[in-house]
Amino acid sequence: MKAVIKGCKANFDIITTVPGDKSISHRSLIIGTIPKGVYTIENYAMSEDCKTTIEVLKSLGVSIVSHENKLLVNSPGVYEFHKDVEILDCKNSGTTARLISGLICGANIKTKLIGDESLSKRPMGRVIDPLEVMGGNIYDFKGTLPIRFEKNRGLTSIEYELPVPSAQVKSAVLIAGFLSNGVTKVIEPIPTRDHTENLFKFLGARVEKCGDKISIENSPIICKDIIVPADPSSASFLICAALLGHNIKLTVQNVLLNESRKTYIDILKAMGASIEIVGKGIVNNEPVGDLVVYSSELKGVKIEHHIIPSIIDEIPVLSVVAAFAAGETVFQGVEELKVKESDRVEGIVKNLRKANLKATYSNNNLIIQGFHVEGETSTEGSVSIETNNDHRIAMAFAILAMKLKATIIIDNWDCSEISFPDSKTYFSKFMNFMK
Known part of the structure; x- marks a missing residue:
């Protein structure tokens, strides 16, 4: 109109x-649901993109009840997510598509990621390349959505230097790295927003930054209430x-x-x-x-x-x-x-x-x-x-x-x-x- x-x-x-904040809202669900448990998100951004992330996580088996801009989240834990989901529709949300790709690979989920006409024109290779190196099993990929993810044999850690400064790429690799074996290190010559690292730390994960290198490894984390x-x-x-x-x-x-x-x-x-x-x-x-x-x-x-x-x-x-x-x-x-x-x-x-x-x-x-x-x-x-x-x-x-x-x-x-x-x-x- x-x-x-x-x-x-x-x-x-x-x-x-x-x-x-939209960036923190996305991450409060995508990362917040990795551990099993119940938590609330206050002041969640009810933008169309962030609503998309809600629907994607529901499709994966997370219970999310919303009242205005407050969410009550009950997660079965990432390893109990639905393992075979026909389609996950990211609509217009690039953040959803890129971050959820790291989660899909790390949680070993079979699905097809799609988006609307606009999102389907945006580059995804910068995310998929490192995920494939880590062991992600990705088929029929032509640089953009749609992307088909198949079951993999588990991810291994990598040391990866970002070819372009992108918080979304960094976050996808860190999420996948947390769900992999070993210590994953991301090198970012030009710093980008660090909400992913901050939220992982808040939940108890072992995340370290030394110079331009960020390290993460699988470690115990718990659900916590989040205020956006x-x-x-x-x-x-x-x-x-x-x-x-x-x-x-x-x-x-x-x-x-x-x-x-x-x-x-x-x-x-x-x-x-x-x-x-x-x-x-x-x-x-x-x-x-x-x-x-x-x-x-x-x-x-x-x-x-x-x-x-x-x-x-x-x-x-x-x-x-x-x-x-x-x-x-x-x-x-x-x-x-x-x-x-x-x-x-x-x-x-x-x-x-x-x-x-x-x-x-x-x-x-x-x-x-x-x-x-x-x-x-x-x-x-x-x-x-x-x-x-x-x-x-x-x-x-x-x-x-x-x-x-x-x-x-x-x-x-x-x-x-x-x-x-x-x-x-x-x-x-x-x-x-x-x-």
């Missing part, structure tokens, strides 16, 4: 939170809307403040954003706190290649912010953006140009020329945003309404539910939805 957005509301002091902090990636859209607004103060409460997830905040501060971080403690091995944001005048920055993996989800919204910052912003080495839910590089460049804003892609770099004047841009009438059914493109370009005189038309707002449930309610704190 289209969303038609006109102008921004005159809100000056907004206090809110956002739904639970608010998602910093979802918060980024509201934060950026507040920054582009006029005289707005925004407080987002109980946000995940993991170092690997708040890099975009450091970038915004380097651009001149007024953002205060108020720490509130540690929840299941993850730091949480409040973010206090004030509307700010911003300047362009250069974002180097090694930082990109830490902001891969936030690049679309950072690109929109950069379009209204003084000077030039360069995102170096963003080729990974081309194989997300859509070609996000193309989506960013095309949609910024529709709004008469300057963006180019050259030599794997995304370059935004900022339009920075007091008031509004010369764009009038309406700007129609093509999302290609990509949730982050839809939400990133909604915040154009904070600056443009034009009416912003998002061709498919419903896709935002993939990662940000009830997103319209949160965005309405800033913007006027006309339909």
Whole structure:
């Protein structure tokens, strides 16, 4: 369904939170159900992707009862999962597909993994390659979903250097490594988000990190209740809307403040954003706190290649912010953006140009020329945003309404539910939805 957005509301002091973190929600089920037992998950992200993980685990034999965003989970233990499941449908969720692949191989499950049209175009070789080396029995694999898993003779540990910085690949190998014989070591030259390691440690697993090497081995773990902090990636859209607004103060409460997830905040501060971080403690091995944001005048920055993996989800919204910052912003080495839910590089460049804003892609770099004047841009009438059914493109370009005189038309707002449930309610704190 289209969303038609006109102008921004005159809100000056907004206090809110956002739904639970998607990455931790996925892992709280996929890893949390490995031991036998009963536990609860508070503030589980009820996004479409995270609902997919619920359905996949149910298909494997896990009992999951949900009440709003709280789950009661009763797991038979990974070795008692159903061993022959005809199909596991990952729909649009790349996290589900990649992490569950490690679990399937480690638990010796026969199944066929499928996804929707978008997910079926995304690369899976980077996950399947190390799993096959470990002893995974995978048939008819042609680089993408569908993938057929057959029974194997048990996995053996490996030492594996990530060919690309990917928390999903790392997590798949660590999950499979935990369920294998020996000590599995993953080397990541460029660090990625570490929620998998943190959750394994929280449950009692032997996980060690030394330099760029992470080691894991099969060890006793127990079910524990898990609290999911608010998602910093979802918060980024509201934060950026507040920054582009006029005289707005925004407080987002109980946000995940993991170092690997708040890099975009450091970038915004380097651009001149007024953002205060108020720490509130540690929840299941993850730091949480409040973010206090004030509307700010911003300047362009250069974002180097090694930082990109830490902001891969936030690049679309950072690109929109950069379009209204003084000077030039360069995102170096963003080729990974081309194989997300859509070609996000193309989506960013095309949609910024529709709004008469300057963006180019050259030599794997995304370059935004900022339009920075007091008031509004010369764009009038309406700007129609093509999302290609990509949730982050839809939400990133909604915040154009904070600056443009034009009416912003998002061709498919419903896709935002993939990662940000009830997103319209949160965005309405800033913007006027006309339909």
